[in-house]
Each structure stands twice: as C-alpha cells, then as structure tokens.
Amino acid sequence: MAAPKLYAGAKLREVRTRIGLTQKDFAAKLGVSLPYLNQMENNNRPVSTTVVLSLAQEFGLDVTELSSGDGERLVSDMREALADPVFSNGIPPLADLRLAASNAPALAHAFLELHRSYRQTHERLASLDEALGREDARARPSPWEEVRDFFHYCDNYIDAVDRAAEHFGTADAGQGNIRATAISALSNDGVAVSFDDTDMLRFHNAKERVLHISTRAPHESQTFQLLLQVALIRQNALLDATLDLARFQTEEARAIAKIGLANYFAGAAMMPYGRFLNAAKTTRHDLERLATGFGASIEQVCHRLSTLQRPGAKGIPFFFVRVDQAGTITKRHSATRLQFARFGGACPLWNVHRAFEQPGQFLRQLAETPDGVRYVSLARDVSKASGRFGAPVRRYAIALGCEVKHAPDLVFADGLDVSRPGAFEPIGISCRICERKTCHQRSVPPLERQLSVDPDTRDVLPYSVR
Template identity: 70%
Template structure:
C-alpha cells in the first residue's frame, strides 16, 4: 500500500507568519533550502518526515495539526455544499477541492460558513412564507441593490453632476470653493472635538459641525457634501427622477450617493484630475497630495473617469 503524502503548505505559512520569520530564516531553522520551503508552502512538494521532526524540535510544533483527516473532512463538506442546486455548474473535481482545502483553508471555511448561513436564511424565509400563506412570493431588489445597480449601469459616472461639480470648482481649489460657498450660503462652520461626529448640519441655526479629529481631506469632503445637499437639490432631484427608483428608501440612499459624488468631483474636477492622472502616470500618492485628498478618495475618483470622449483609466 502506497504511503499517503502530506501536503500542508497553508499550515507551514501560518506557522512561519505566527513566528514572524522570513522564508529564508524559517528554511534555515528547518534545515532545508529556500526553494524547497517555497515549494512546500505552495504544495508543490509534500512535507517530509525530516521537516516534521524539525518543526517539533525547533518550535514545539503539535504534529496533530498536520492531520490529514481535517483536510478530507473539509473536502467532503465542500462536495456536499457544492451539490446544492443553487450551484448550477455542479461539483468541481475532487482534486480541485483538495487544492482549495490545502492551499486556502480559511477561504474554504468562510465559504462553508456562508453556505450554512444561506441555508438558515432560506429556512427562515420558507417558514415566514408559510406563515403568511405566500409560498410563491420572492423578495425584490433591496434599496441598496437598486442604488448599486444604478451607479453600475451608469458606469460609475454621472455626467450632469460631474460637470456641475467641475463648474463649481473652476479655477479654485476645493478648499477655497467650499469656504466661499459656505459663506455665501450664510453657513457657519464649527469644528468640534467629538470623535463620534462626522458631519452634522443644523438648518435652523445654519451651522455645520465637523469633527476636528478627522483628516483635512475628510473635513473638506464633508463640507462639499453638505454644499451639494444645499445647492444641488434640483439637479440631484432631476437625476433621481430619471432613475425611477422603486422605493423611497432607494431614492434617499441614492440622493446621499449623488451628493457624495458631487463632493468628490468638486475636490478633484474632471479635466484637471484627468490631466494630473496622466501626467503622474496614476501615481496615487502624488495625486492625493496635489488635490488634498485621501488615497481612498483618489482611487474612487479614478474609477469615475468615464466621460465620453475623455475617459481615464
């Protein structure tokens, strides 16, 4: 009877990471070459008995953690989950499932947890349908799904809002534009030490409160978002009318989304941002410094460069 080979790349990587060792240092402690360790960690070579012995002697490793049974149980669980009719393509070959179980056990466990949650949710929904006598009812798209689909089908670019933001910020930095706009609107800006506060506007007192603990880019963005809500109601409303959302909740969510869009576009006006992106070869840090934005804001703005005739990335 052939001896079963032991592949434990994920466990080796996990152990090395926990010990804070580089591959080179780990290989030296195990008495193997760096390429050999790399092959074991990627399951291109089985773990030899000499390596197992070194793990025990050098690190006090519990060899039971390398038990093959756990991997086989995971493969069995994956086969059972993937046999669910919701997966129309059928169960992948066992060899593929074994690779997943050995190379990405955390991902496999997450998938199994997700599938169990799906089954539990389906059971609860079926029970609710039965109680209501509505076994044929299927839930429609959630408000979040509606809004997500709206931006997706627009290629994440809203032309009218983008051009309005560009006009707003013409020939001025976003910071100057926001301060001037607040003054023109008779709005007082107050910075507070409340770390739980991001943005709060009191329409009666015309006071906008922002947290002084947030980054300057966040304060600027939140200011422009509030300006959008105060000055772009007609434009945003017309855009929402064209979208024809099925629920008021979706419309409300999309309104905030469009105000956020305006804020980002005003901080990084399309034409200037596109030119800078090309000039810097999309260097995120340079773009962030140039426009006084965060890396996250820059990344999101890059994803909106979809203007017909002047697309970016």
C-alpha cells in the same frame, strides 16, 4: 492576432433612436444598405470600419462607446446568477449569454432583478425573518443593492453631476482652495460652519443653519464632507432630477442614492475632471502625488480614477474595489472587462487580501483572469481611526488596476516584467463560476463542471474537476 469583431447592435439602435432617424435614413447617412444595417442592429453582422468612421464623422460619436456599456457586466452578472444551485441544469454557453446581453439587455436586467428578489426571499426564509406574514413582506431588492447596481450600470460616471462639480471646483479662478470655496458657498447660503471635537463626522442642524464638522477627521475627510453638504443644498434640484430618471423602487433606495450622488459631487469637486485627468496623465497615475496635489486621500484618488469615463475624454479604464477584513466587498466598480461578484467576496488569490498583512505598503501584482485577460493591480490597506482613545478602528484594503496594455502609463507598473507570461498570477471572480481546475484556494466546486472523487487519492482538494 486579428482584432476581435465588434458587435454593437443595441448601441446602434440606441444611437439611431436618440437622433430620431428611421432605419432607412440612418442607413443612407452611414453609407450602407438597409438590409446591412438591419443585420448589424440585430448582431447578425459585426459593425464595419466604414460604419464606425461614419458614426464619428456624421454624428460626432465617441466610437469607444460602441465597445463599452452593459455587455460585459451583464454577461458576468448573469453567469454569477446562473451559478446559483437553484439552476440545476448548469450555466448556458458563454456565447448564448453574450447574445442575450447584446440583443436583449432589458430581458437580461429583468432576469437579474428576478434572481435578486429570489435570493432575498430565500434569505428571509433561511433566517426565519419576522417579516414573513407581514403585508410588506413581498420580495423586493435590498435598497443598498439597488443603488449599487444603479452606479454599476452607469459605468460609475454621472455626467450632469460630474460637470456641475467640475464647474464648482474650478470657479475660484485657479486659487485651488476648494475647502475655502465650499465654506464660502455655504456661508452665502446662510449656513455657518463649526469645527467641533465630536465623534460625528458631519451634522447639519437645518433649524439653526449650522454645519458641524468633526476636528478628529482627517483634513481631506473634512473637505469632502463640506462639499457633500454643498451638493445637498446647492445641487438638490439636479440630484432629484437624476433620481427621477433612475426610478428606484423604494424611498429608502432613493435616499441612499441621493447620498451617493452627493458623495459623487464631493469627489468630483475635489478633483475636477479636466484638471484631474491631466494631472493623472502627467504623473503617470502616481497616487501619492495626486493625493497631495488635490488634498485628497489615497482611497478618494483611486475612486476618482475609476470614474474618468466621460465620452470624448476618457481616462484609463480602471477597476476599483474595497474589501473589509472578512473579504466582503464594500465598494466595487470596474470600467474594465474584470467584473466583481455581485454577492460574496473577492478571489482569495488577489493581492488586495494581502494588504492587511503589510500595512502602509503598496503591493503590486500581475494577474490573469480565466478569460486570458491580464491586469496590473495595486493594493494597500486603509485604516480609519475615530480620533480618540478606545474608539474602534475601521480597517479596509483597496485595490486599483487596469489591463496590462496600459502599463507604460502607470508609474506603479515600472520594473514589473509584463512581457513574461509566468509573471501573471491566476485569479478568478467567484469560485462557483471560475473555470480553473487546479486552484489550491478553491472554496466550492465550479457548478458548470463535473467532479471526480477518488477515495484512494487526496491532493490539495478532495476532488478533481473534469
């Protein structure tokens, strides 16, 4: 099968602008004519092999960046938004969406922002929100959604924060006791650490300069919270600088994002990039061995694996998702072509939902999405107890996966028949934009197809998709 042509006009323009060259000078350094470069930048022509090699040799560009970025995410997010019933004319052709994502990404983001504002306004009206009539009732994105999209379009990798965390996590000359390092760093900053029998996981008494950590929390959670506080105290300037670049619309979004960045620092310090990437490769991504080796939980390891997208030193592109018992996605990220629905839950055919039925076990699945891409997926339930009788237990399920071409590098793919097409279960993204015609778990019809309804016939669904 011939390799797909690479259209990366927006990325070429970004590289040229970043190094401050005119089209004429850039074309000369790449060894192509000015008209040819102009056609590539406008996606009228694919990026040639000669140009890819020149980008690597002349400018040291990690050529994998050409095929990464917002393109697939934007296409997936636009398809989901356009599946909203408000767009009565149906979804534009996929080719048009890809053209918009590659040639006009800023316009695509503006469209998504507009649709998000519409949804929020519509939900307020539907619930008779008392905010109607107030001066601050104008539509604006939910702070939580705004922060979610920030990490989503950063590929869940924040370089400056990741490198600062790696420096902190390896500064103990290989002793490997990140917990002691965190306590020592806090002590040097005048903050005492107290481990208390309390429901509150972490409480920093800034006035008394005491950090209280719950003894009821698992050891890895205690370490994570120590490192999170280190980030808020020692890396405050870096976090604020990163937030300034993000330009959040509300103070609430900025505050949520700051906690998110501190969480990112904590995970990256527990599992420093270089050492963790090497360990992941050596163990063939054995989650349990990685958790033991770095004093982390399975969920923390899965989340960290999904962030290993440093230019020039990328790990396997993983997707990572966490769902609650109602099927609502509470965490999501994908460095793969698989993109999750921005609103609602995940496909019911996905093995992440079955994890609740078999607690304490790893469930493996070979899956294929409607675009024909095949994946290996691993799912498991996660229970978070509060540490005392009568307190509620939070239950989630997590899934980690990647494209099947990486199966040889995954210990959890051993024994799976990845060569047999029939071994792959069909899954989708969202029923409204899923193109499958015969799915027995479909909840709503696909909006981009016409339906046939026969009152004399009843199959699994009360209609058929044309």
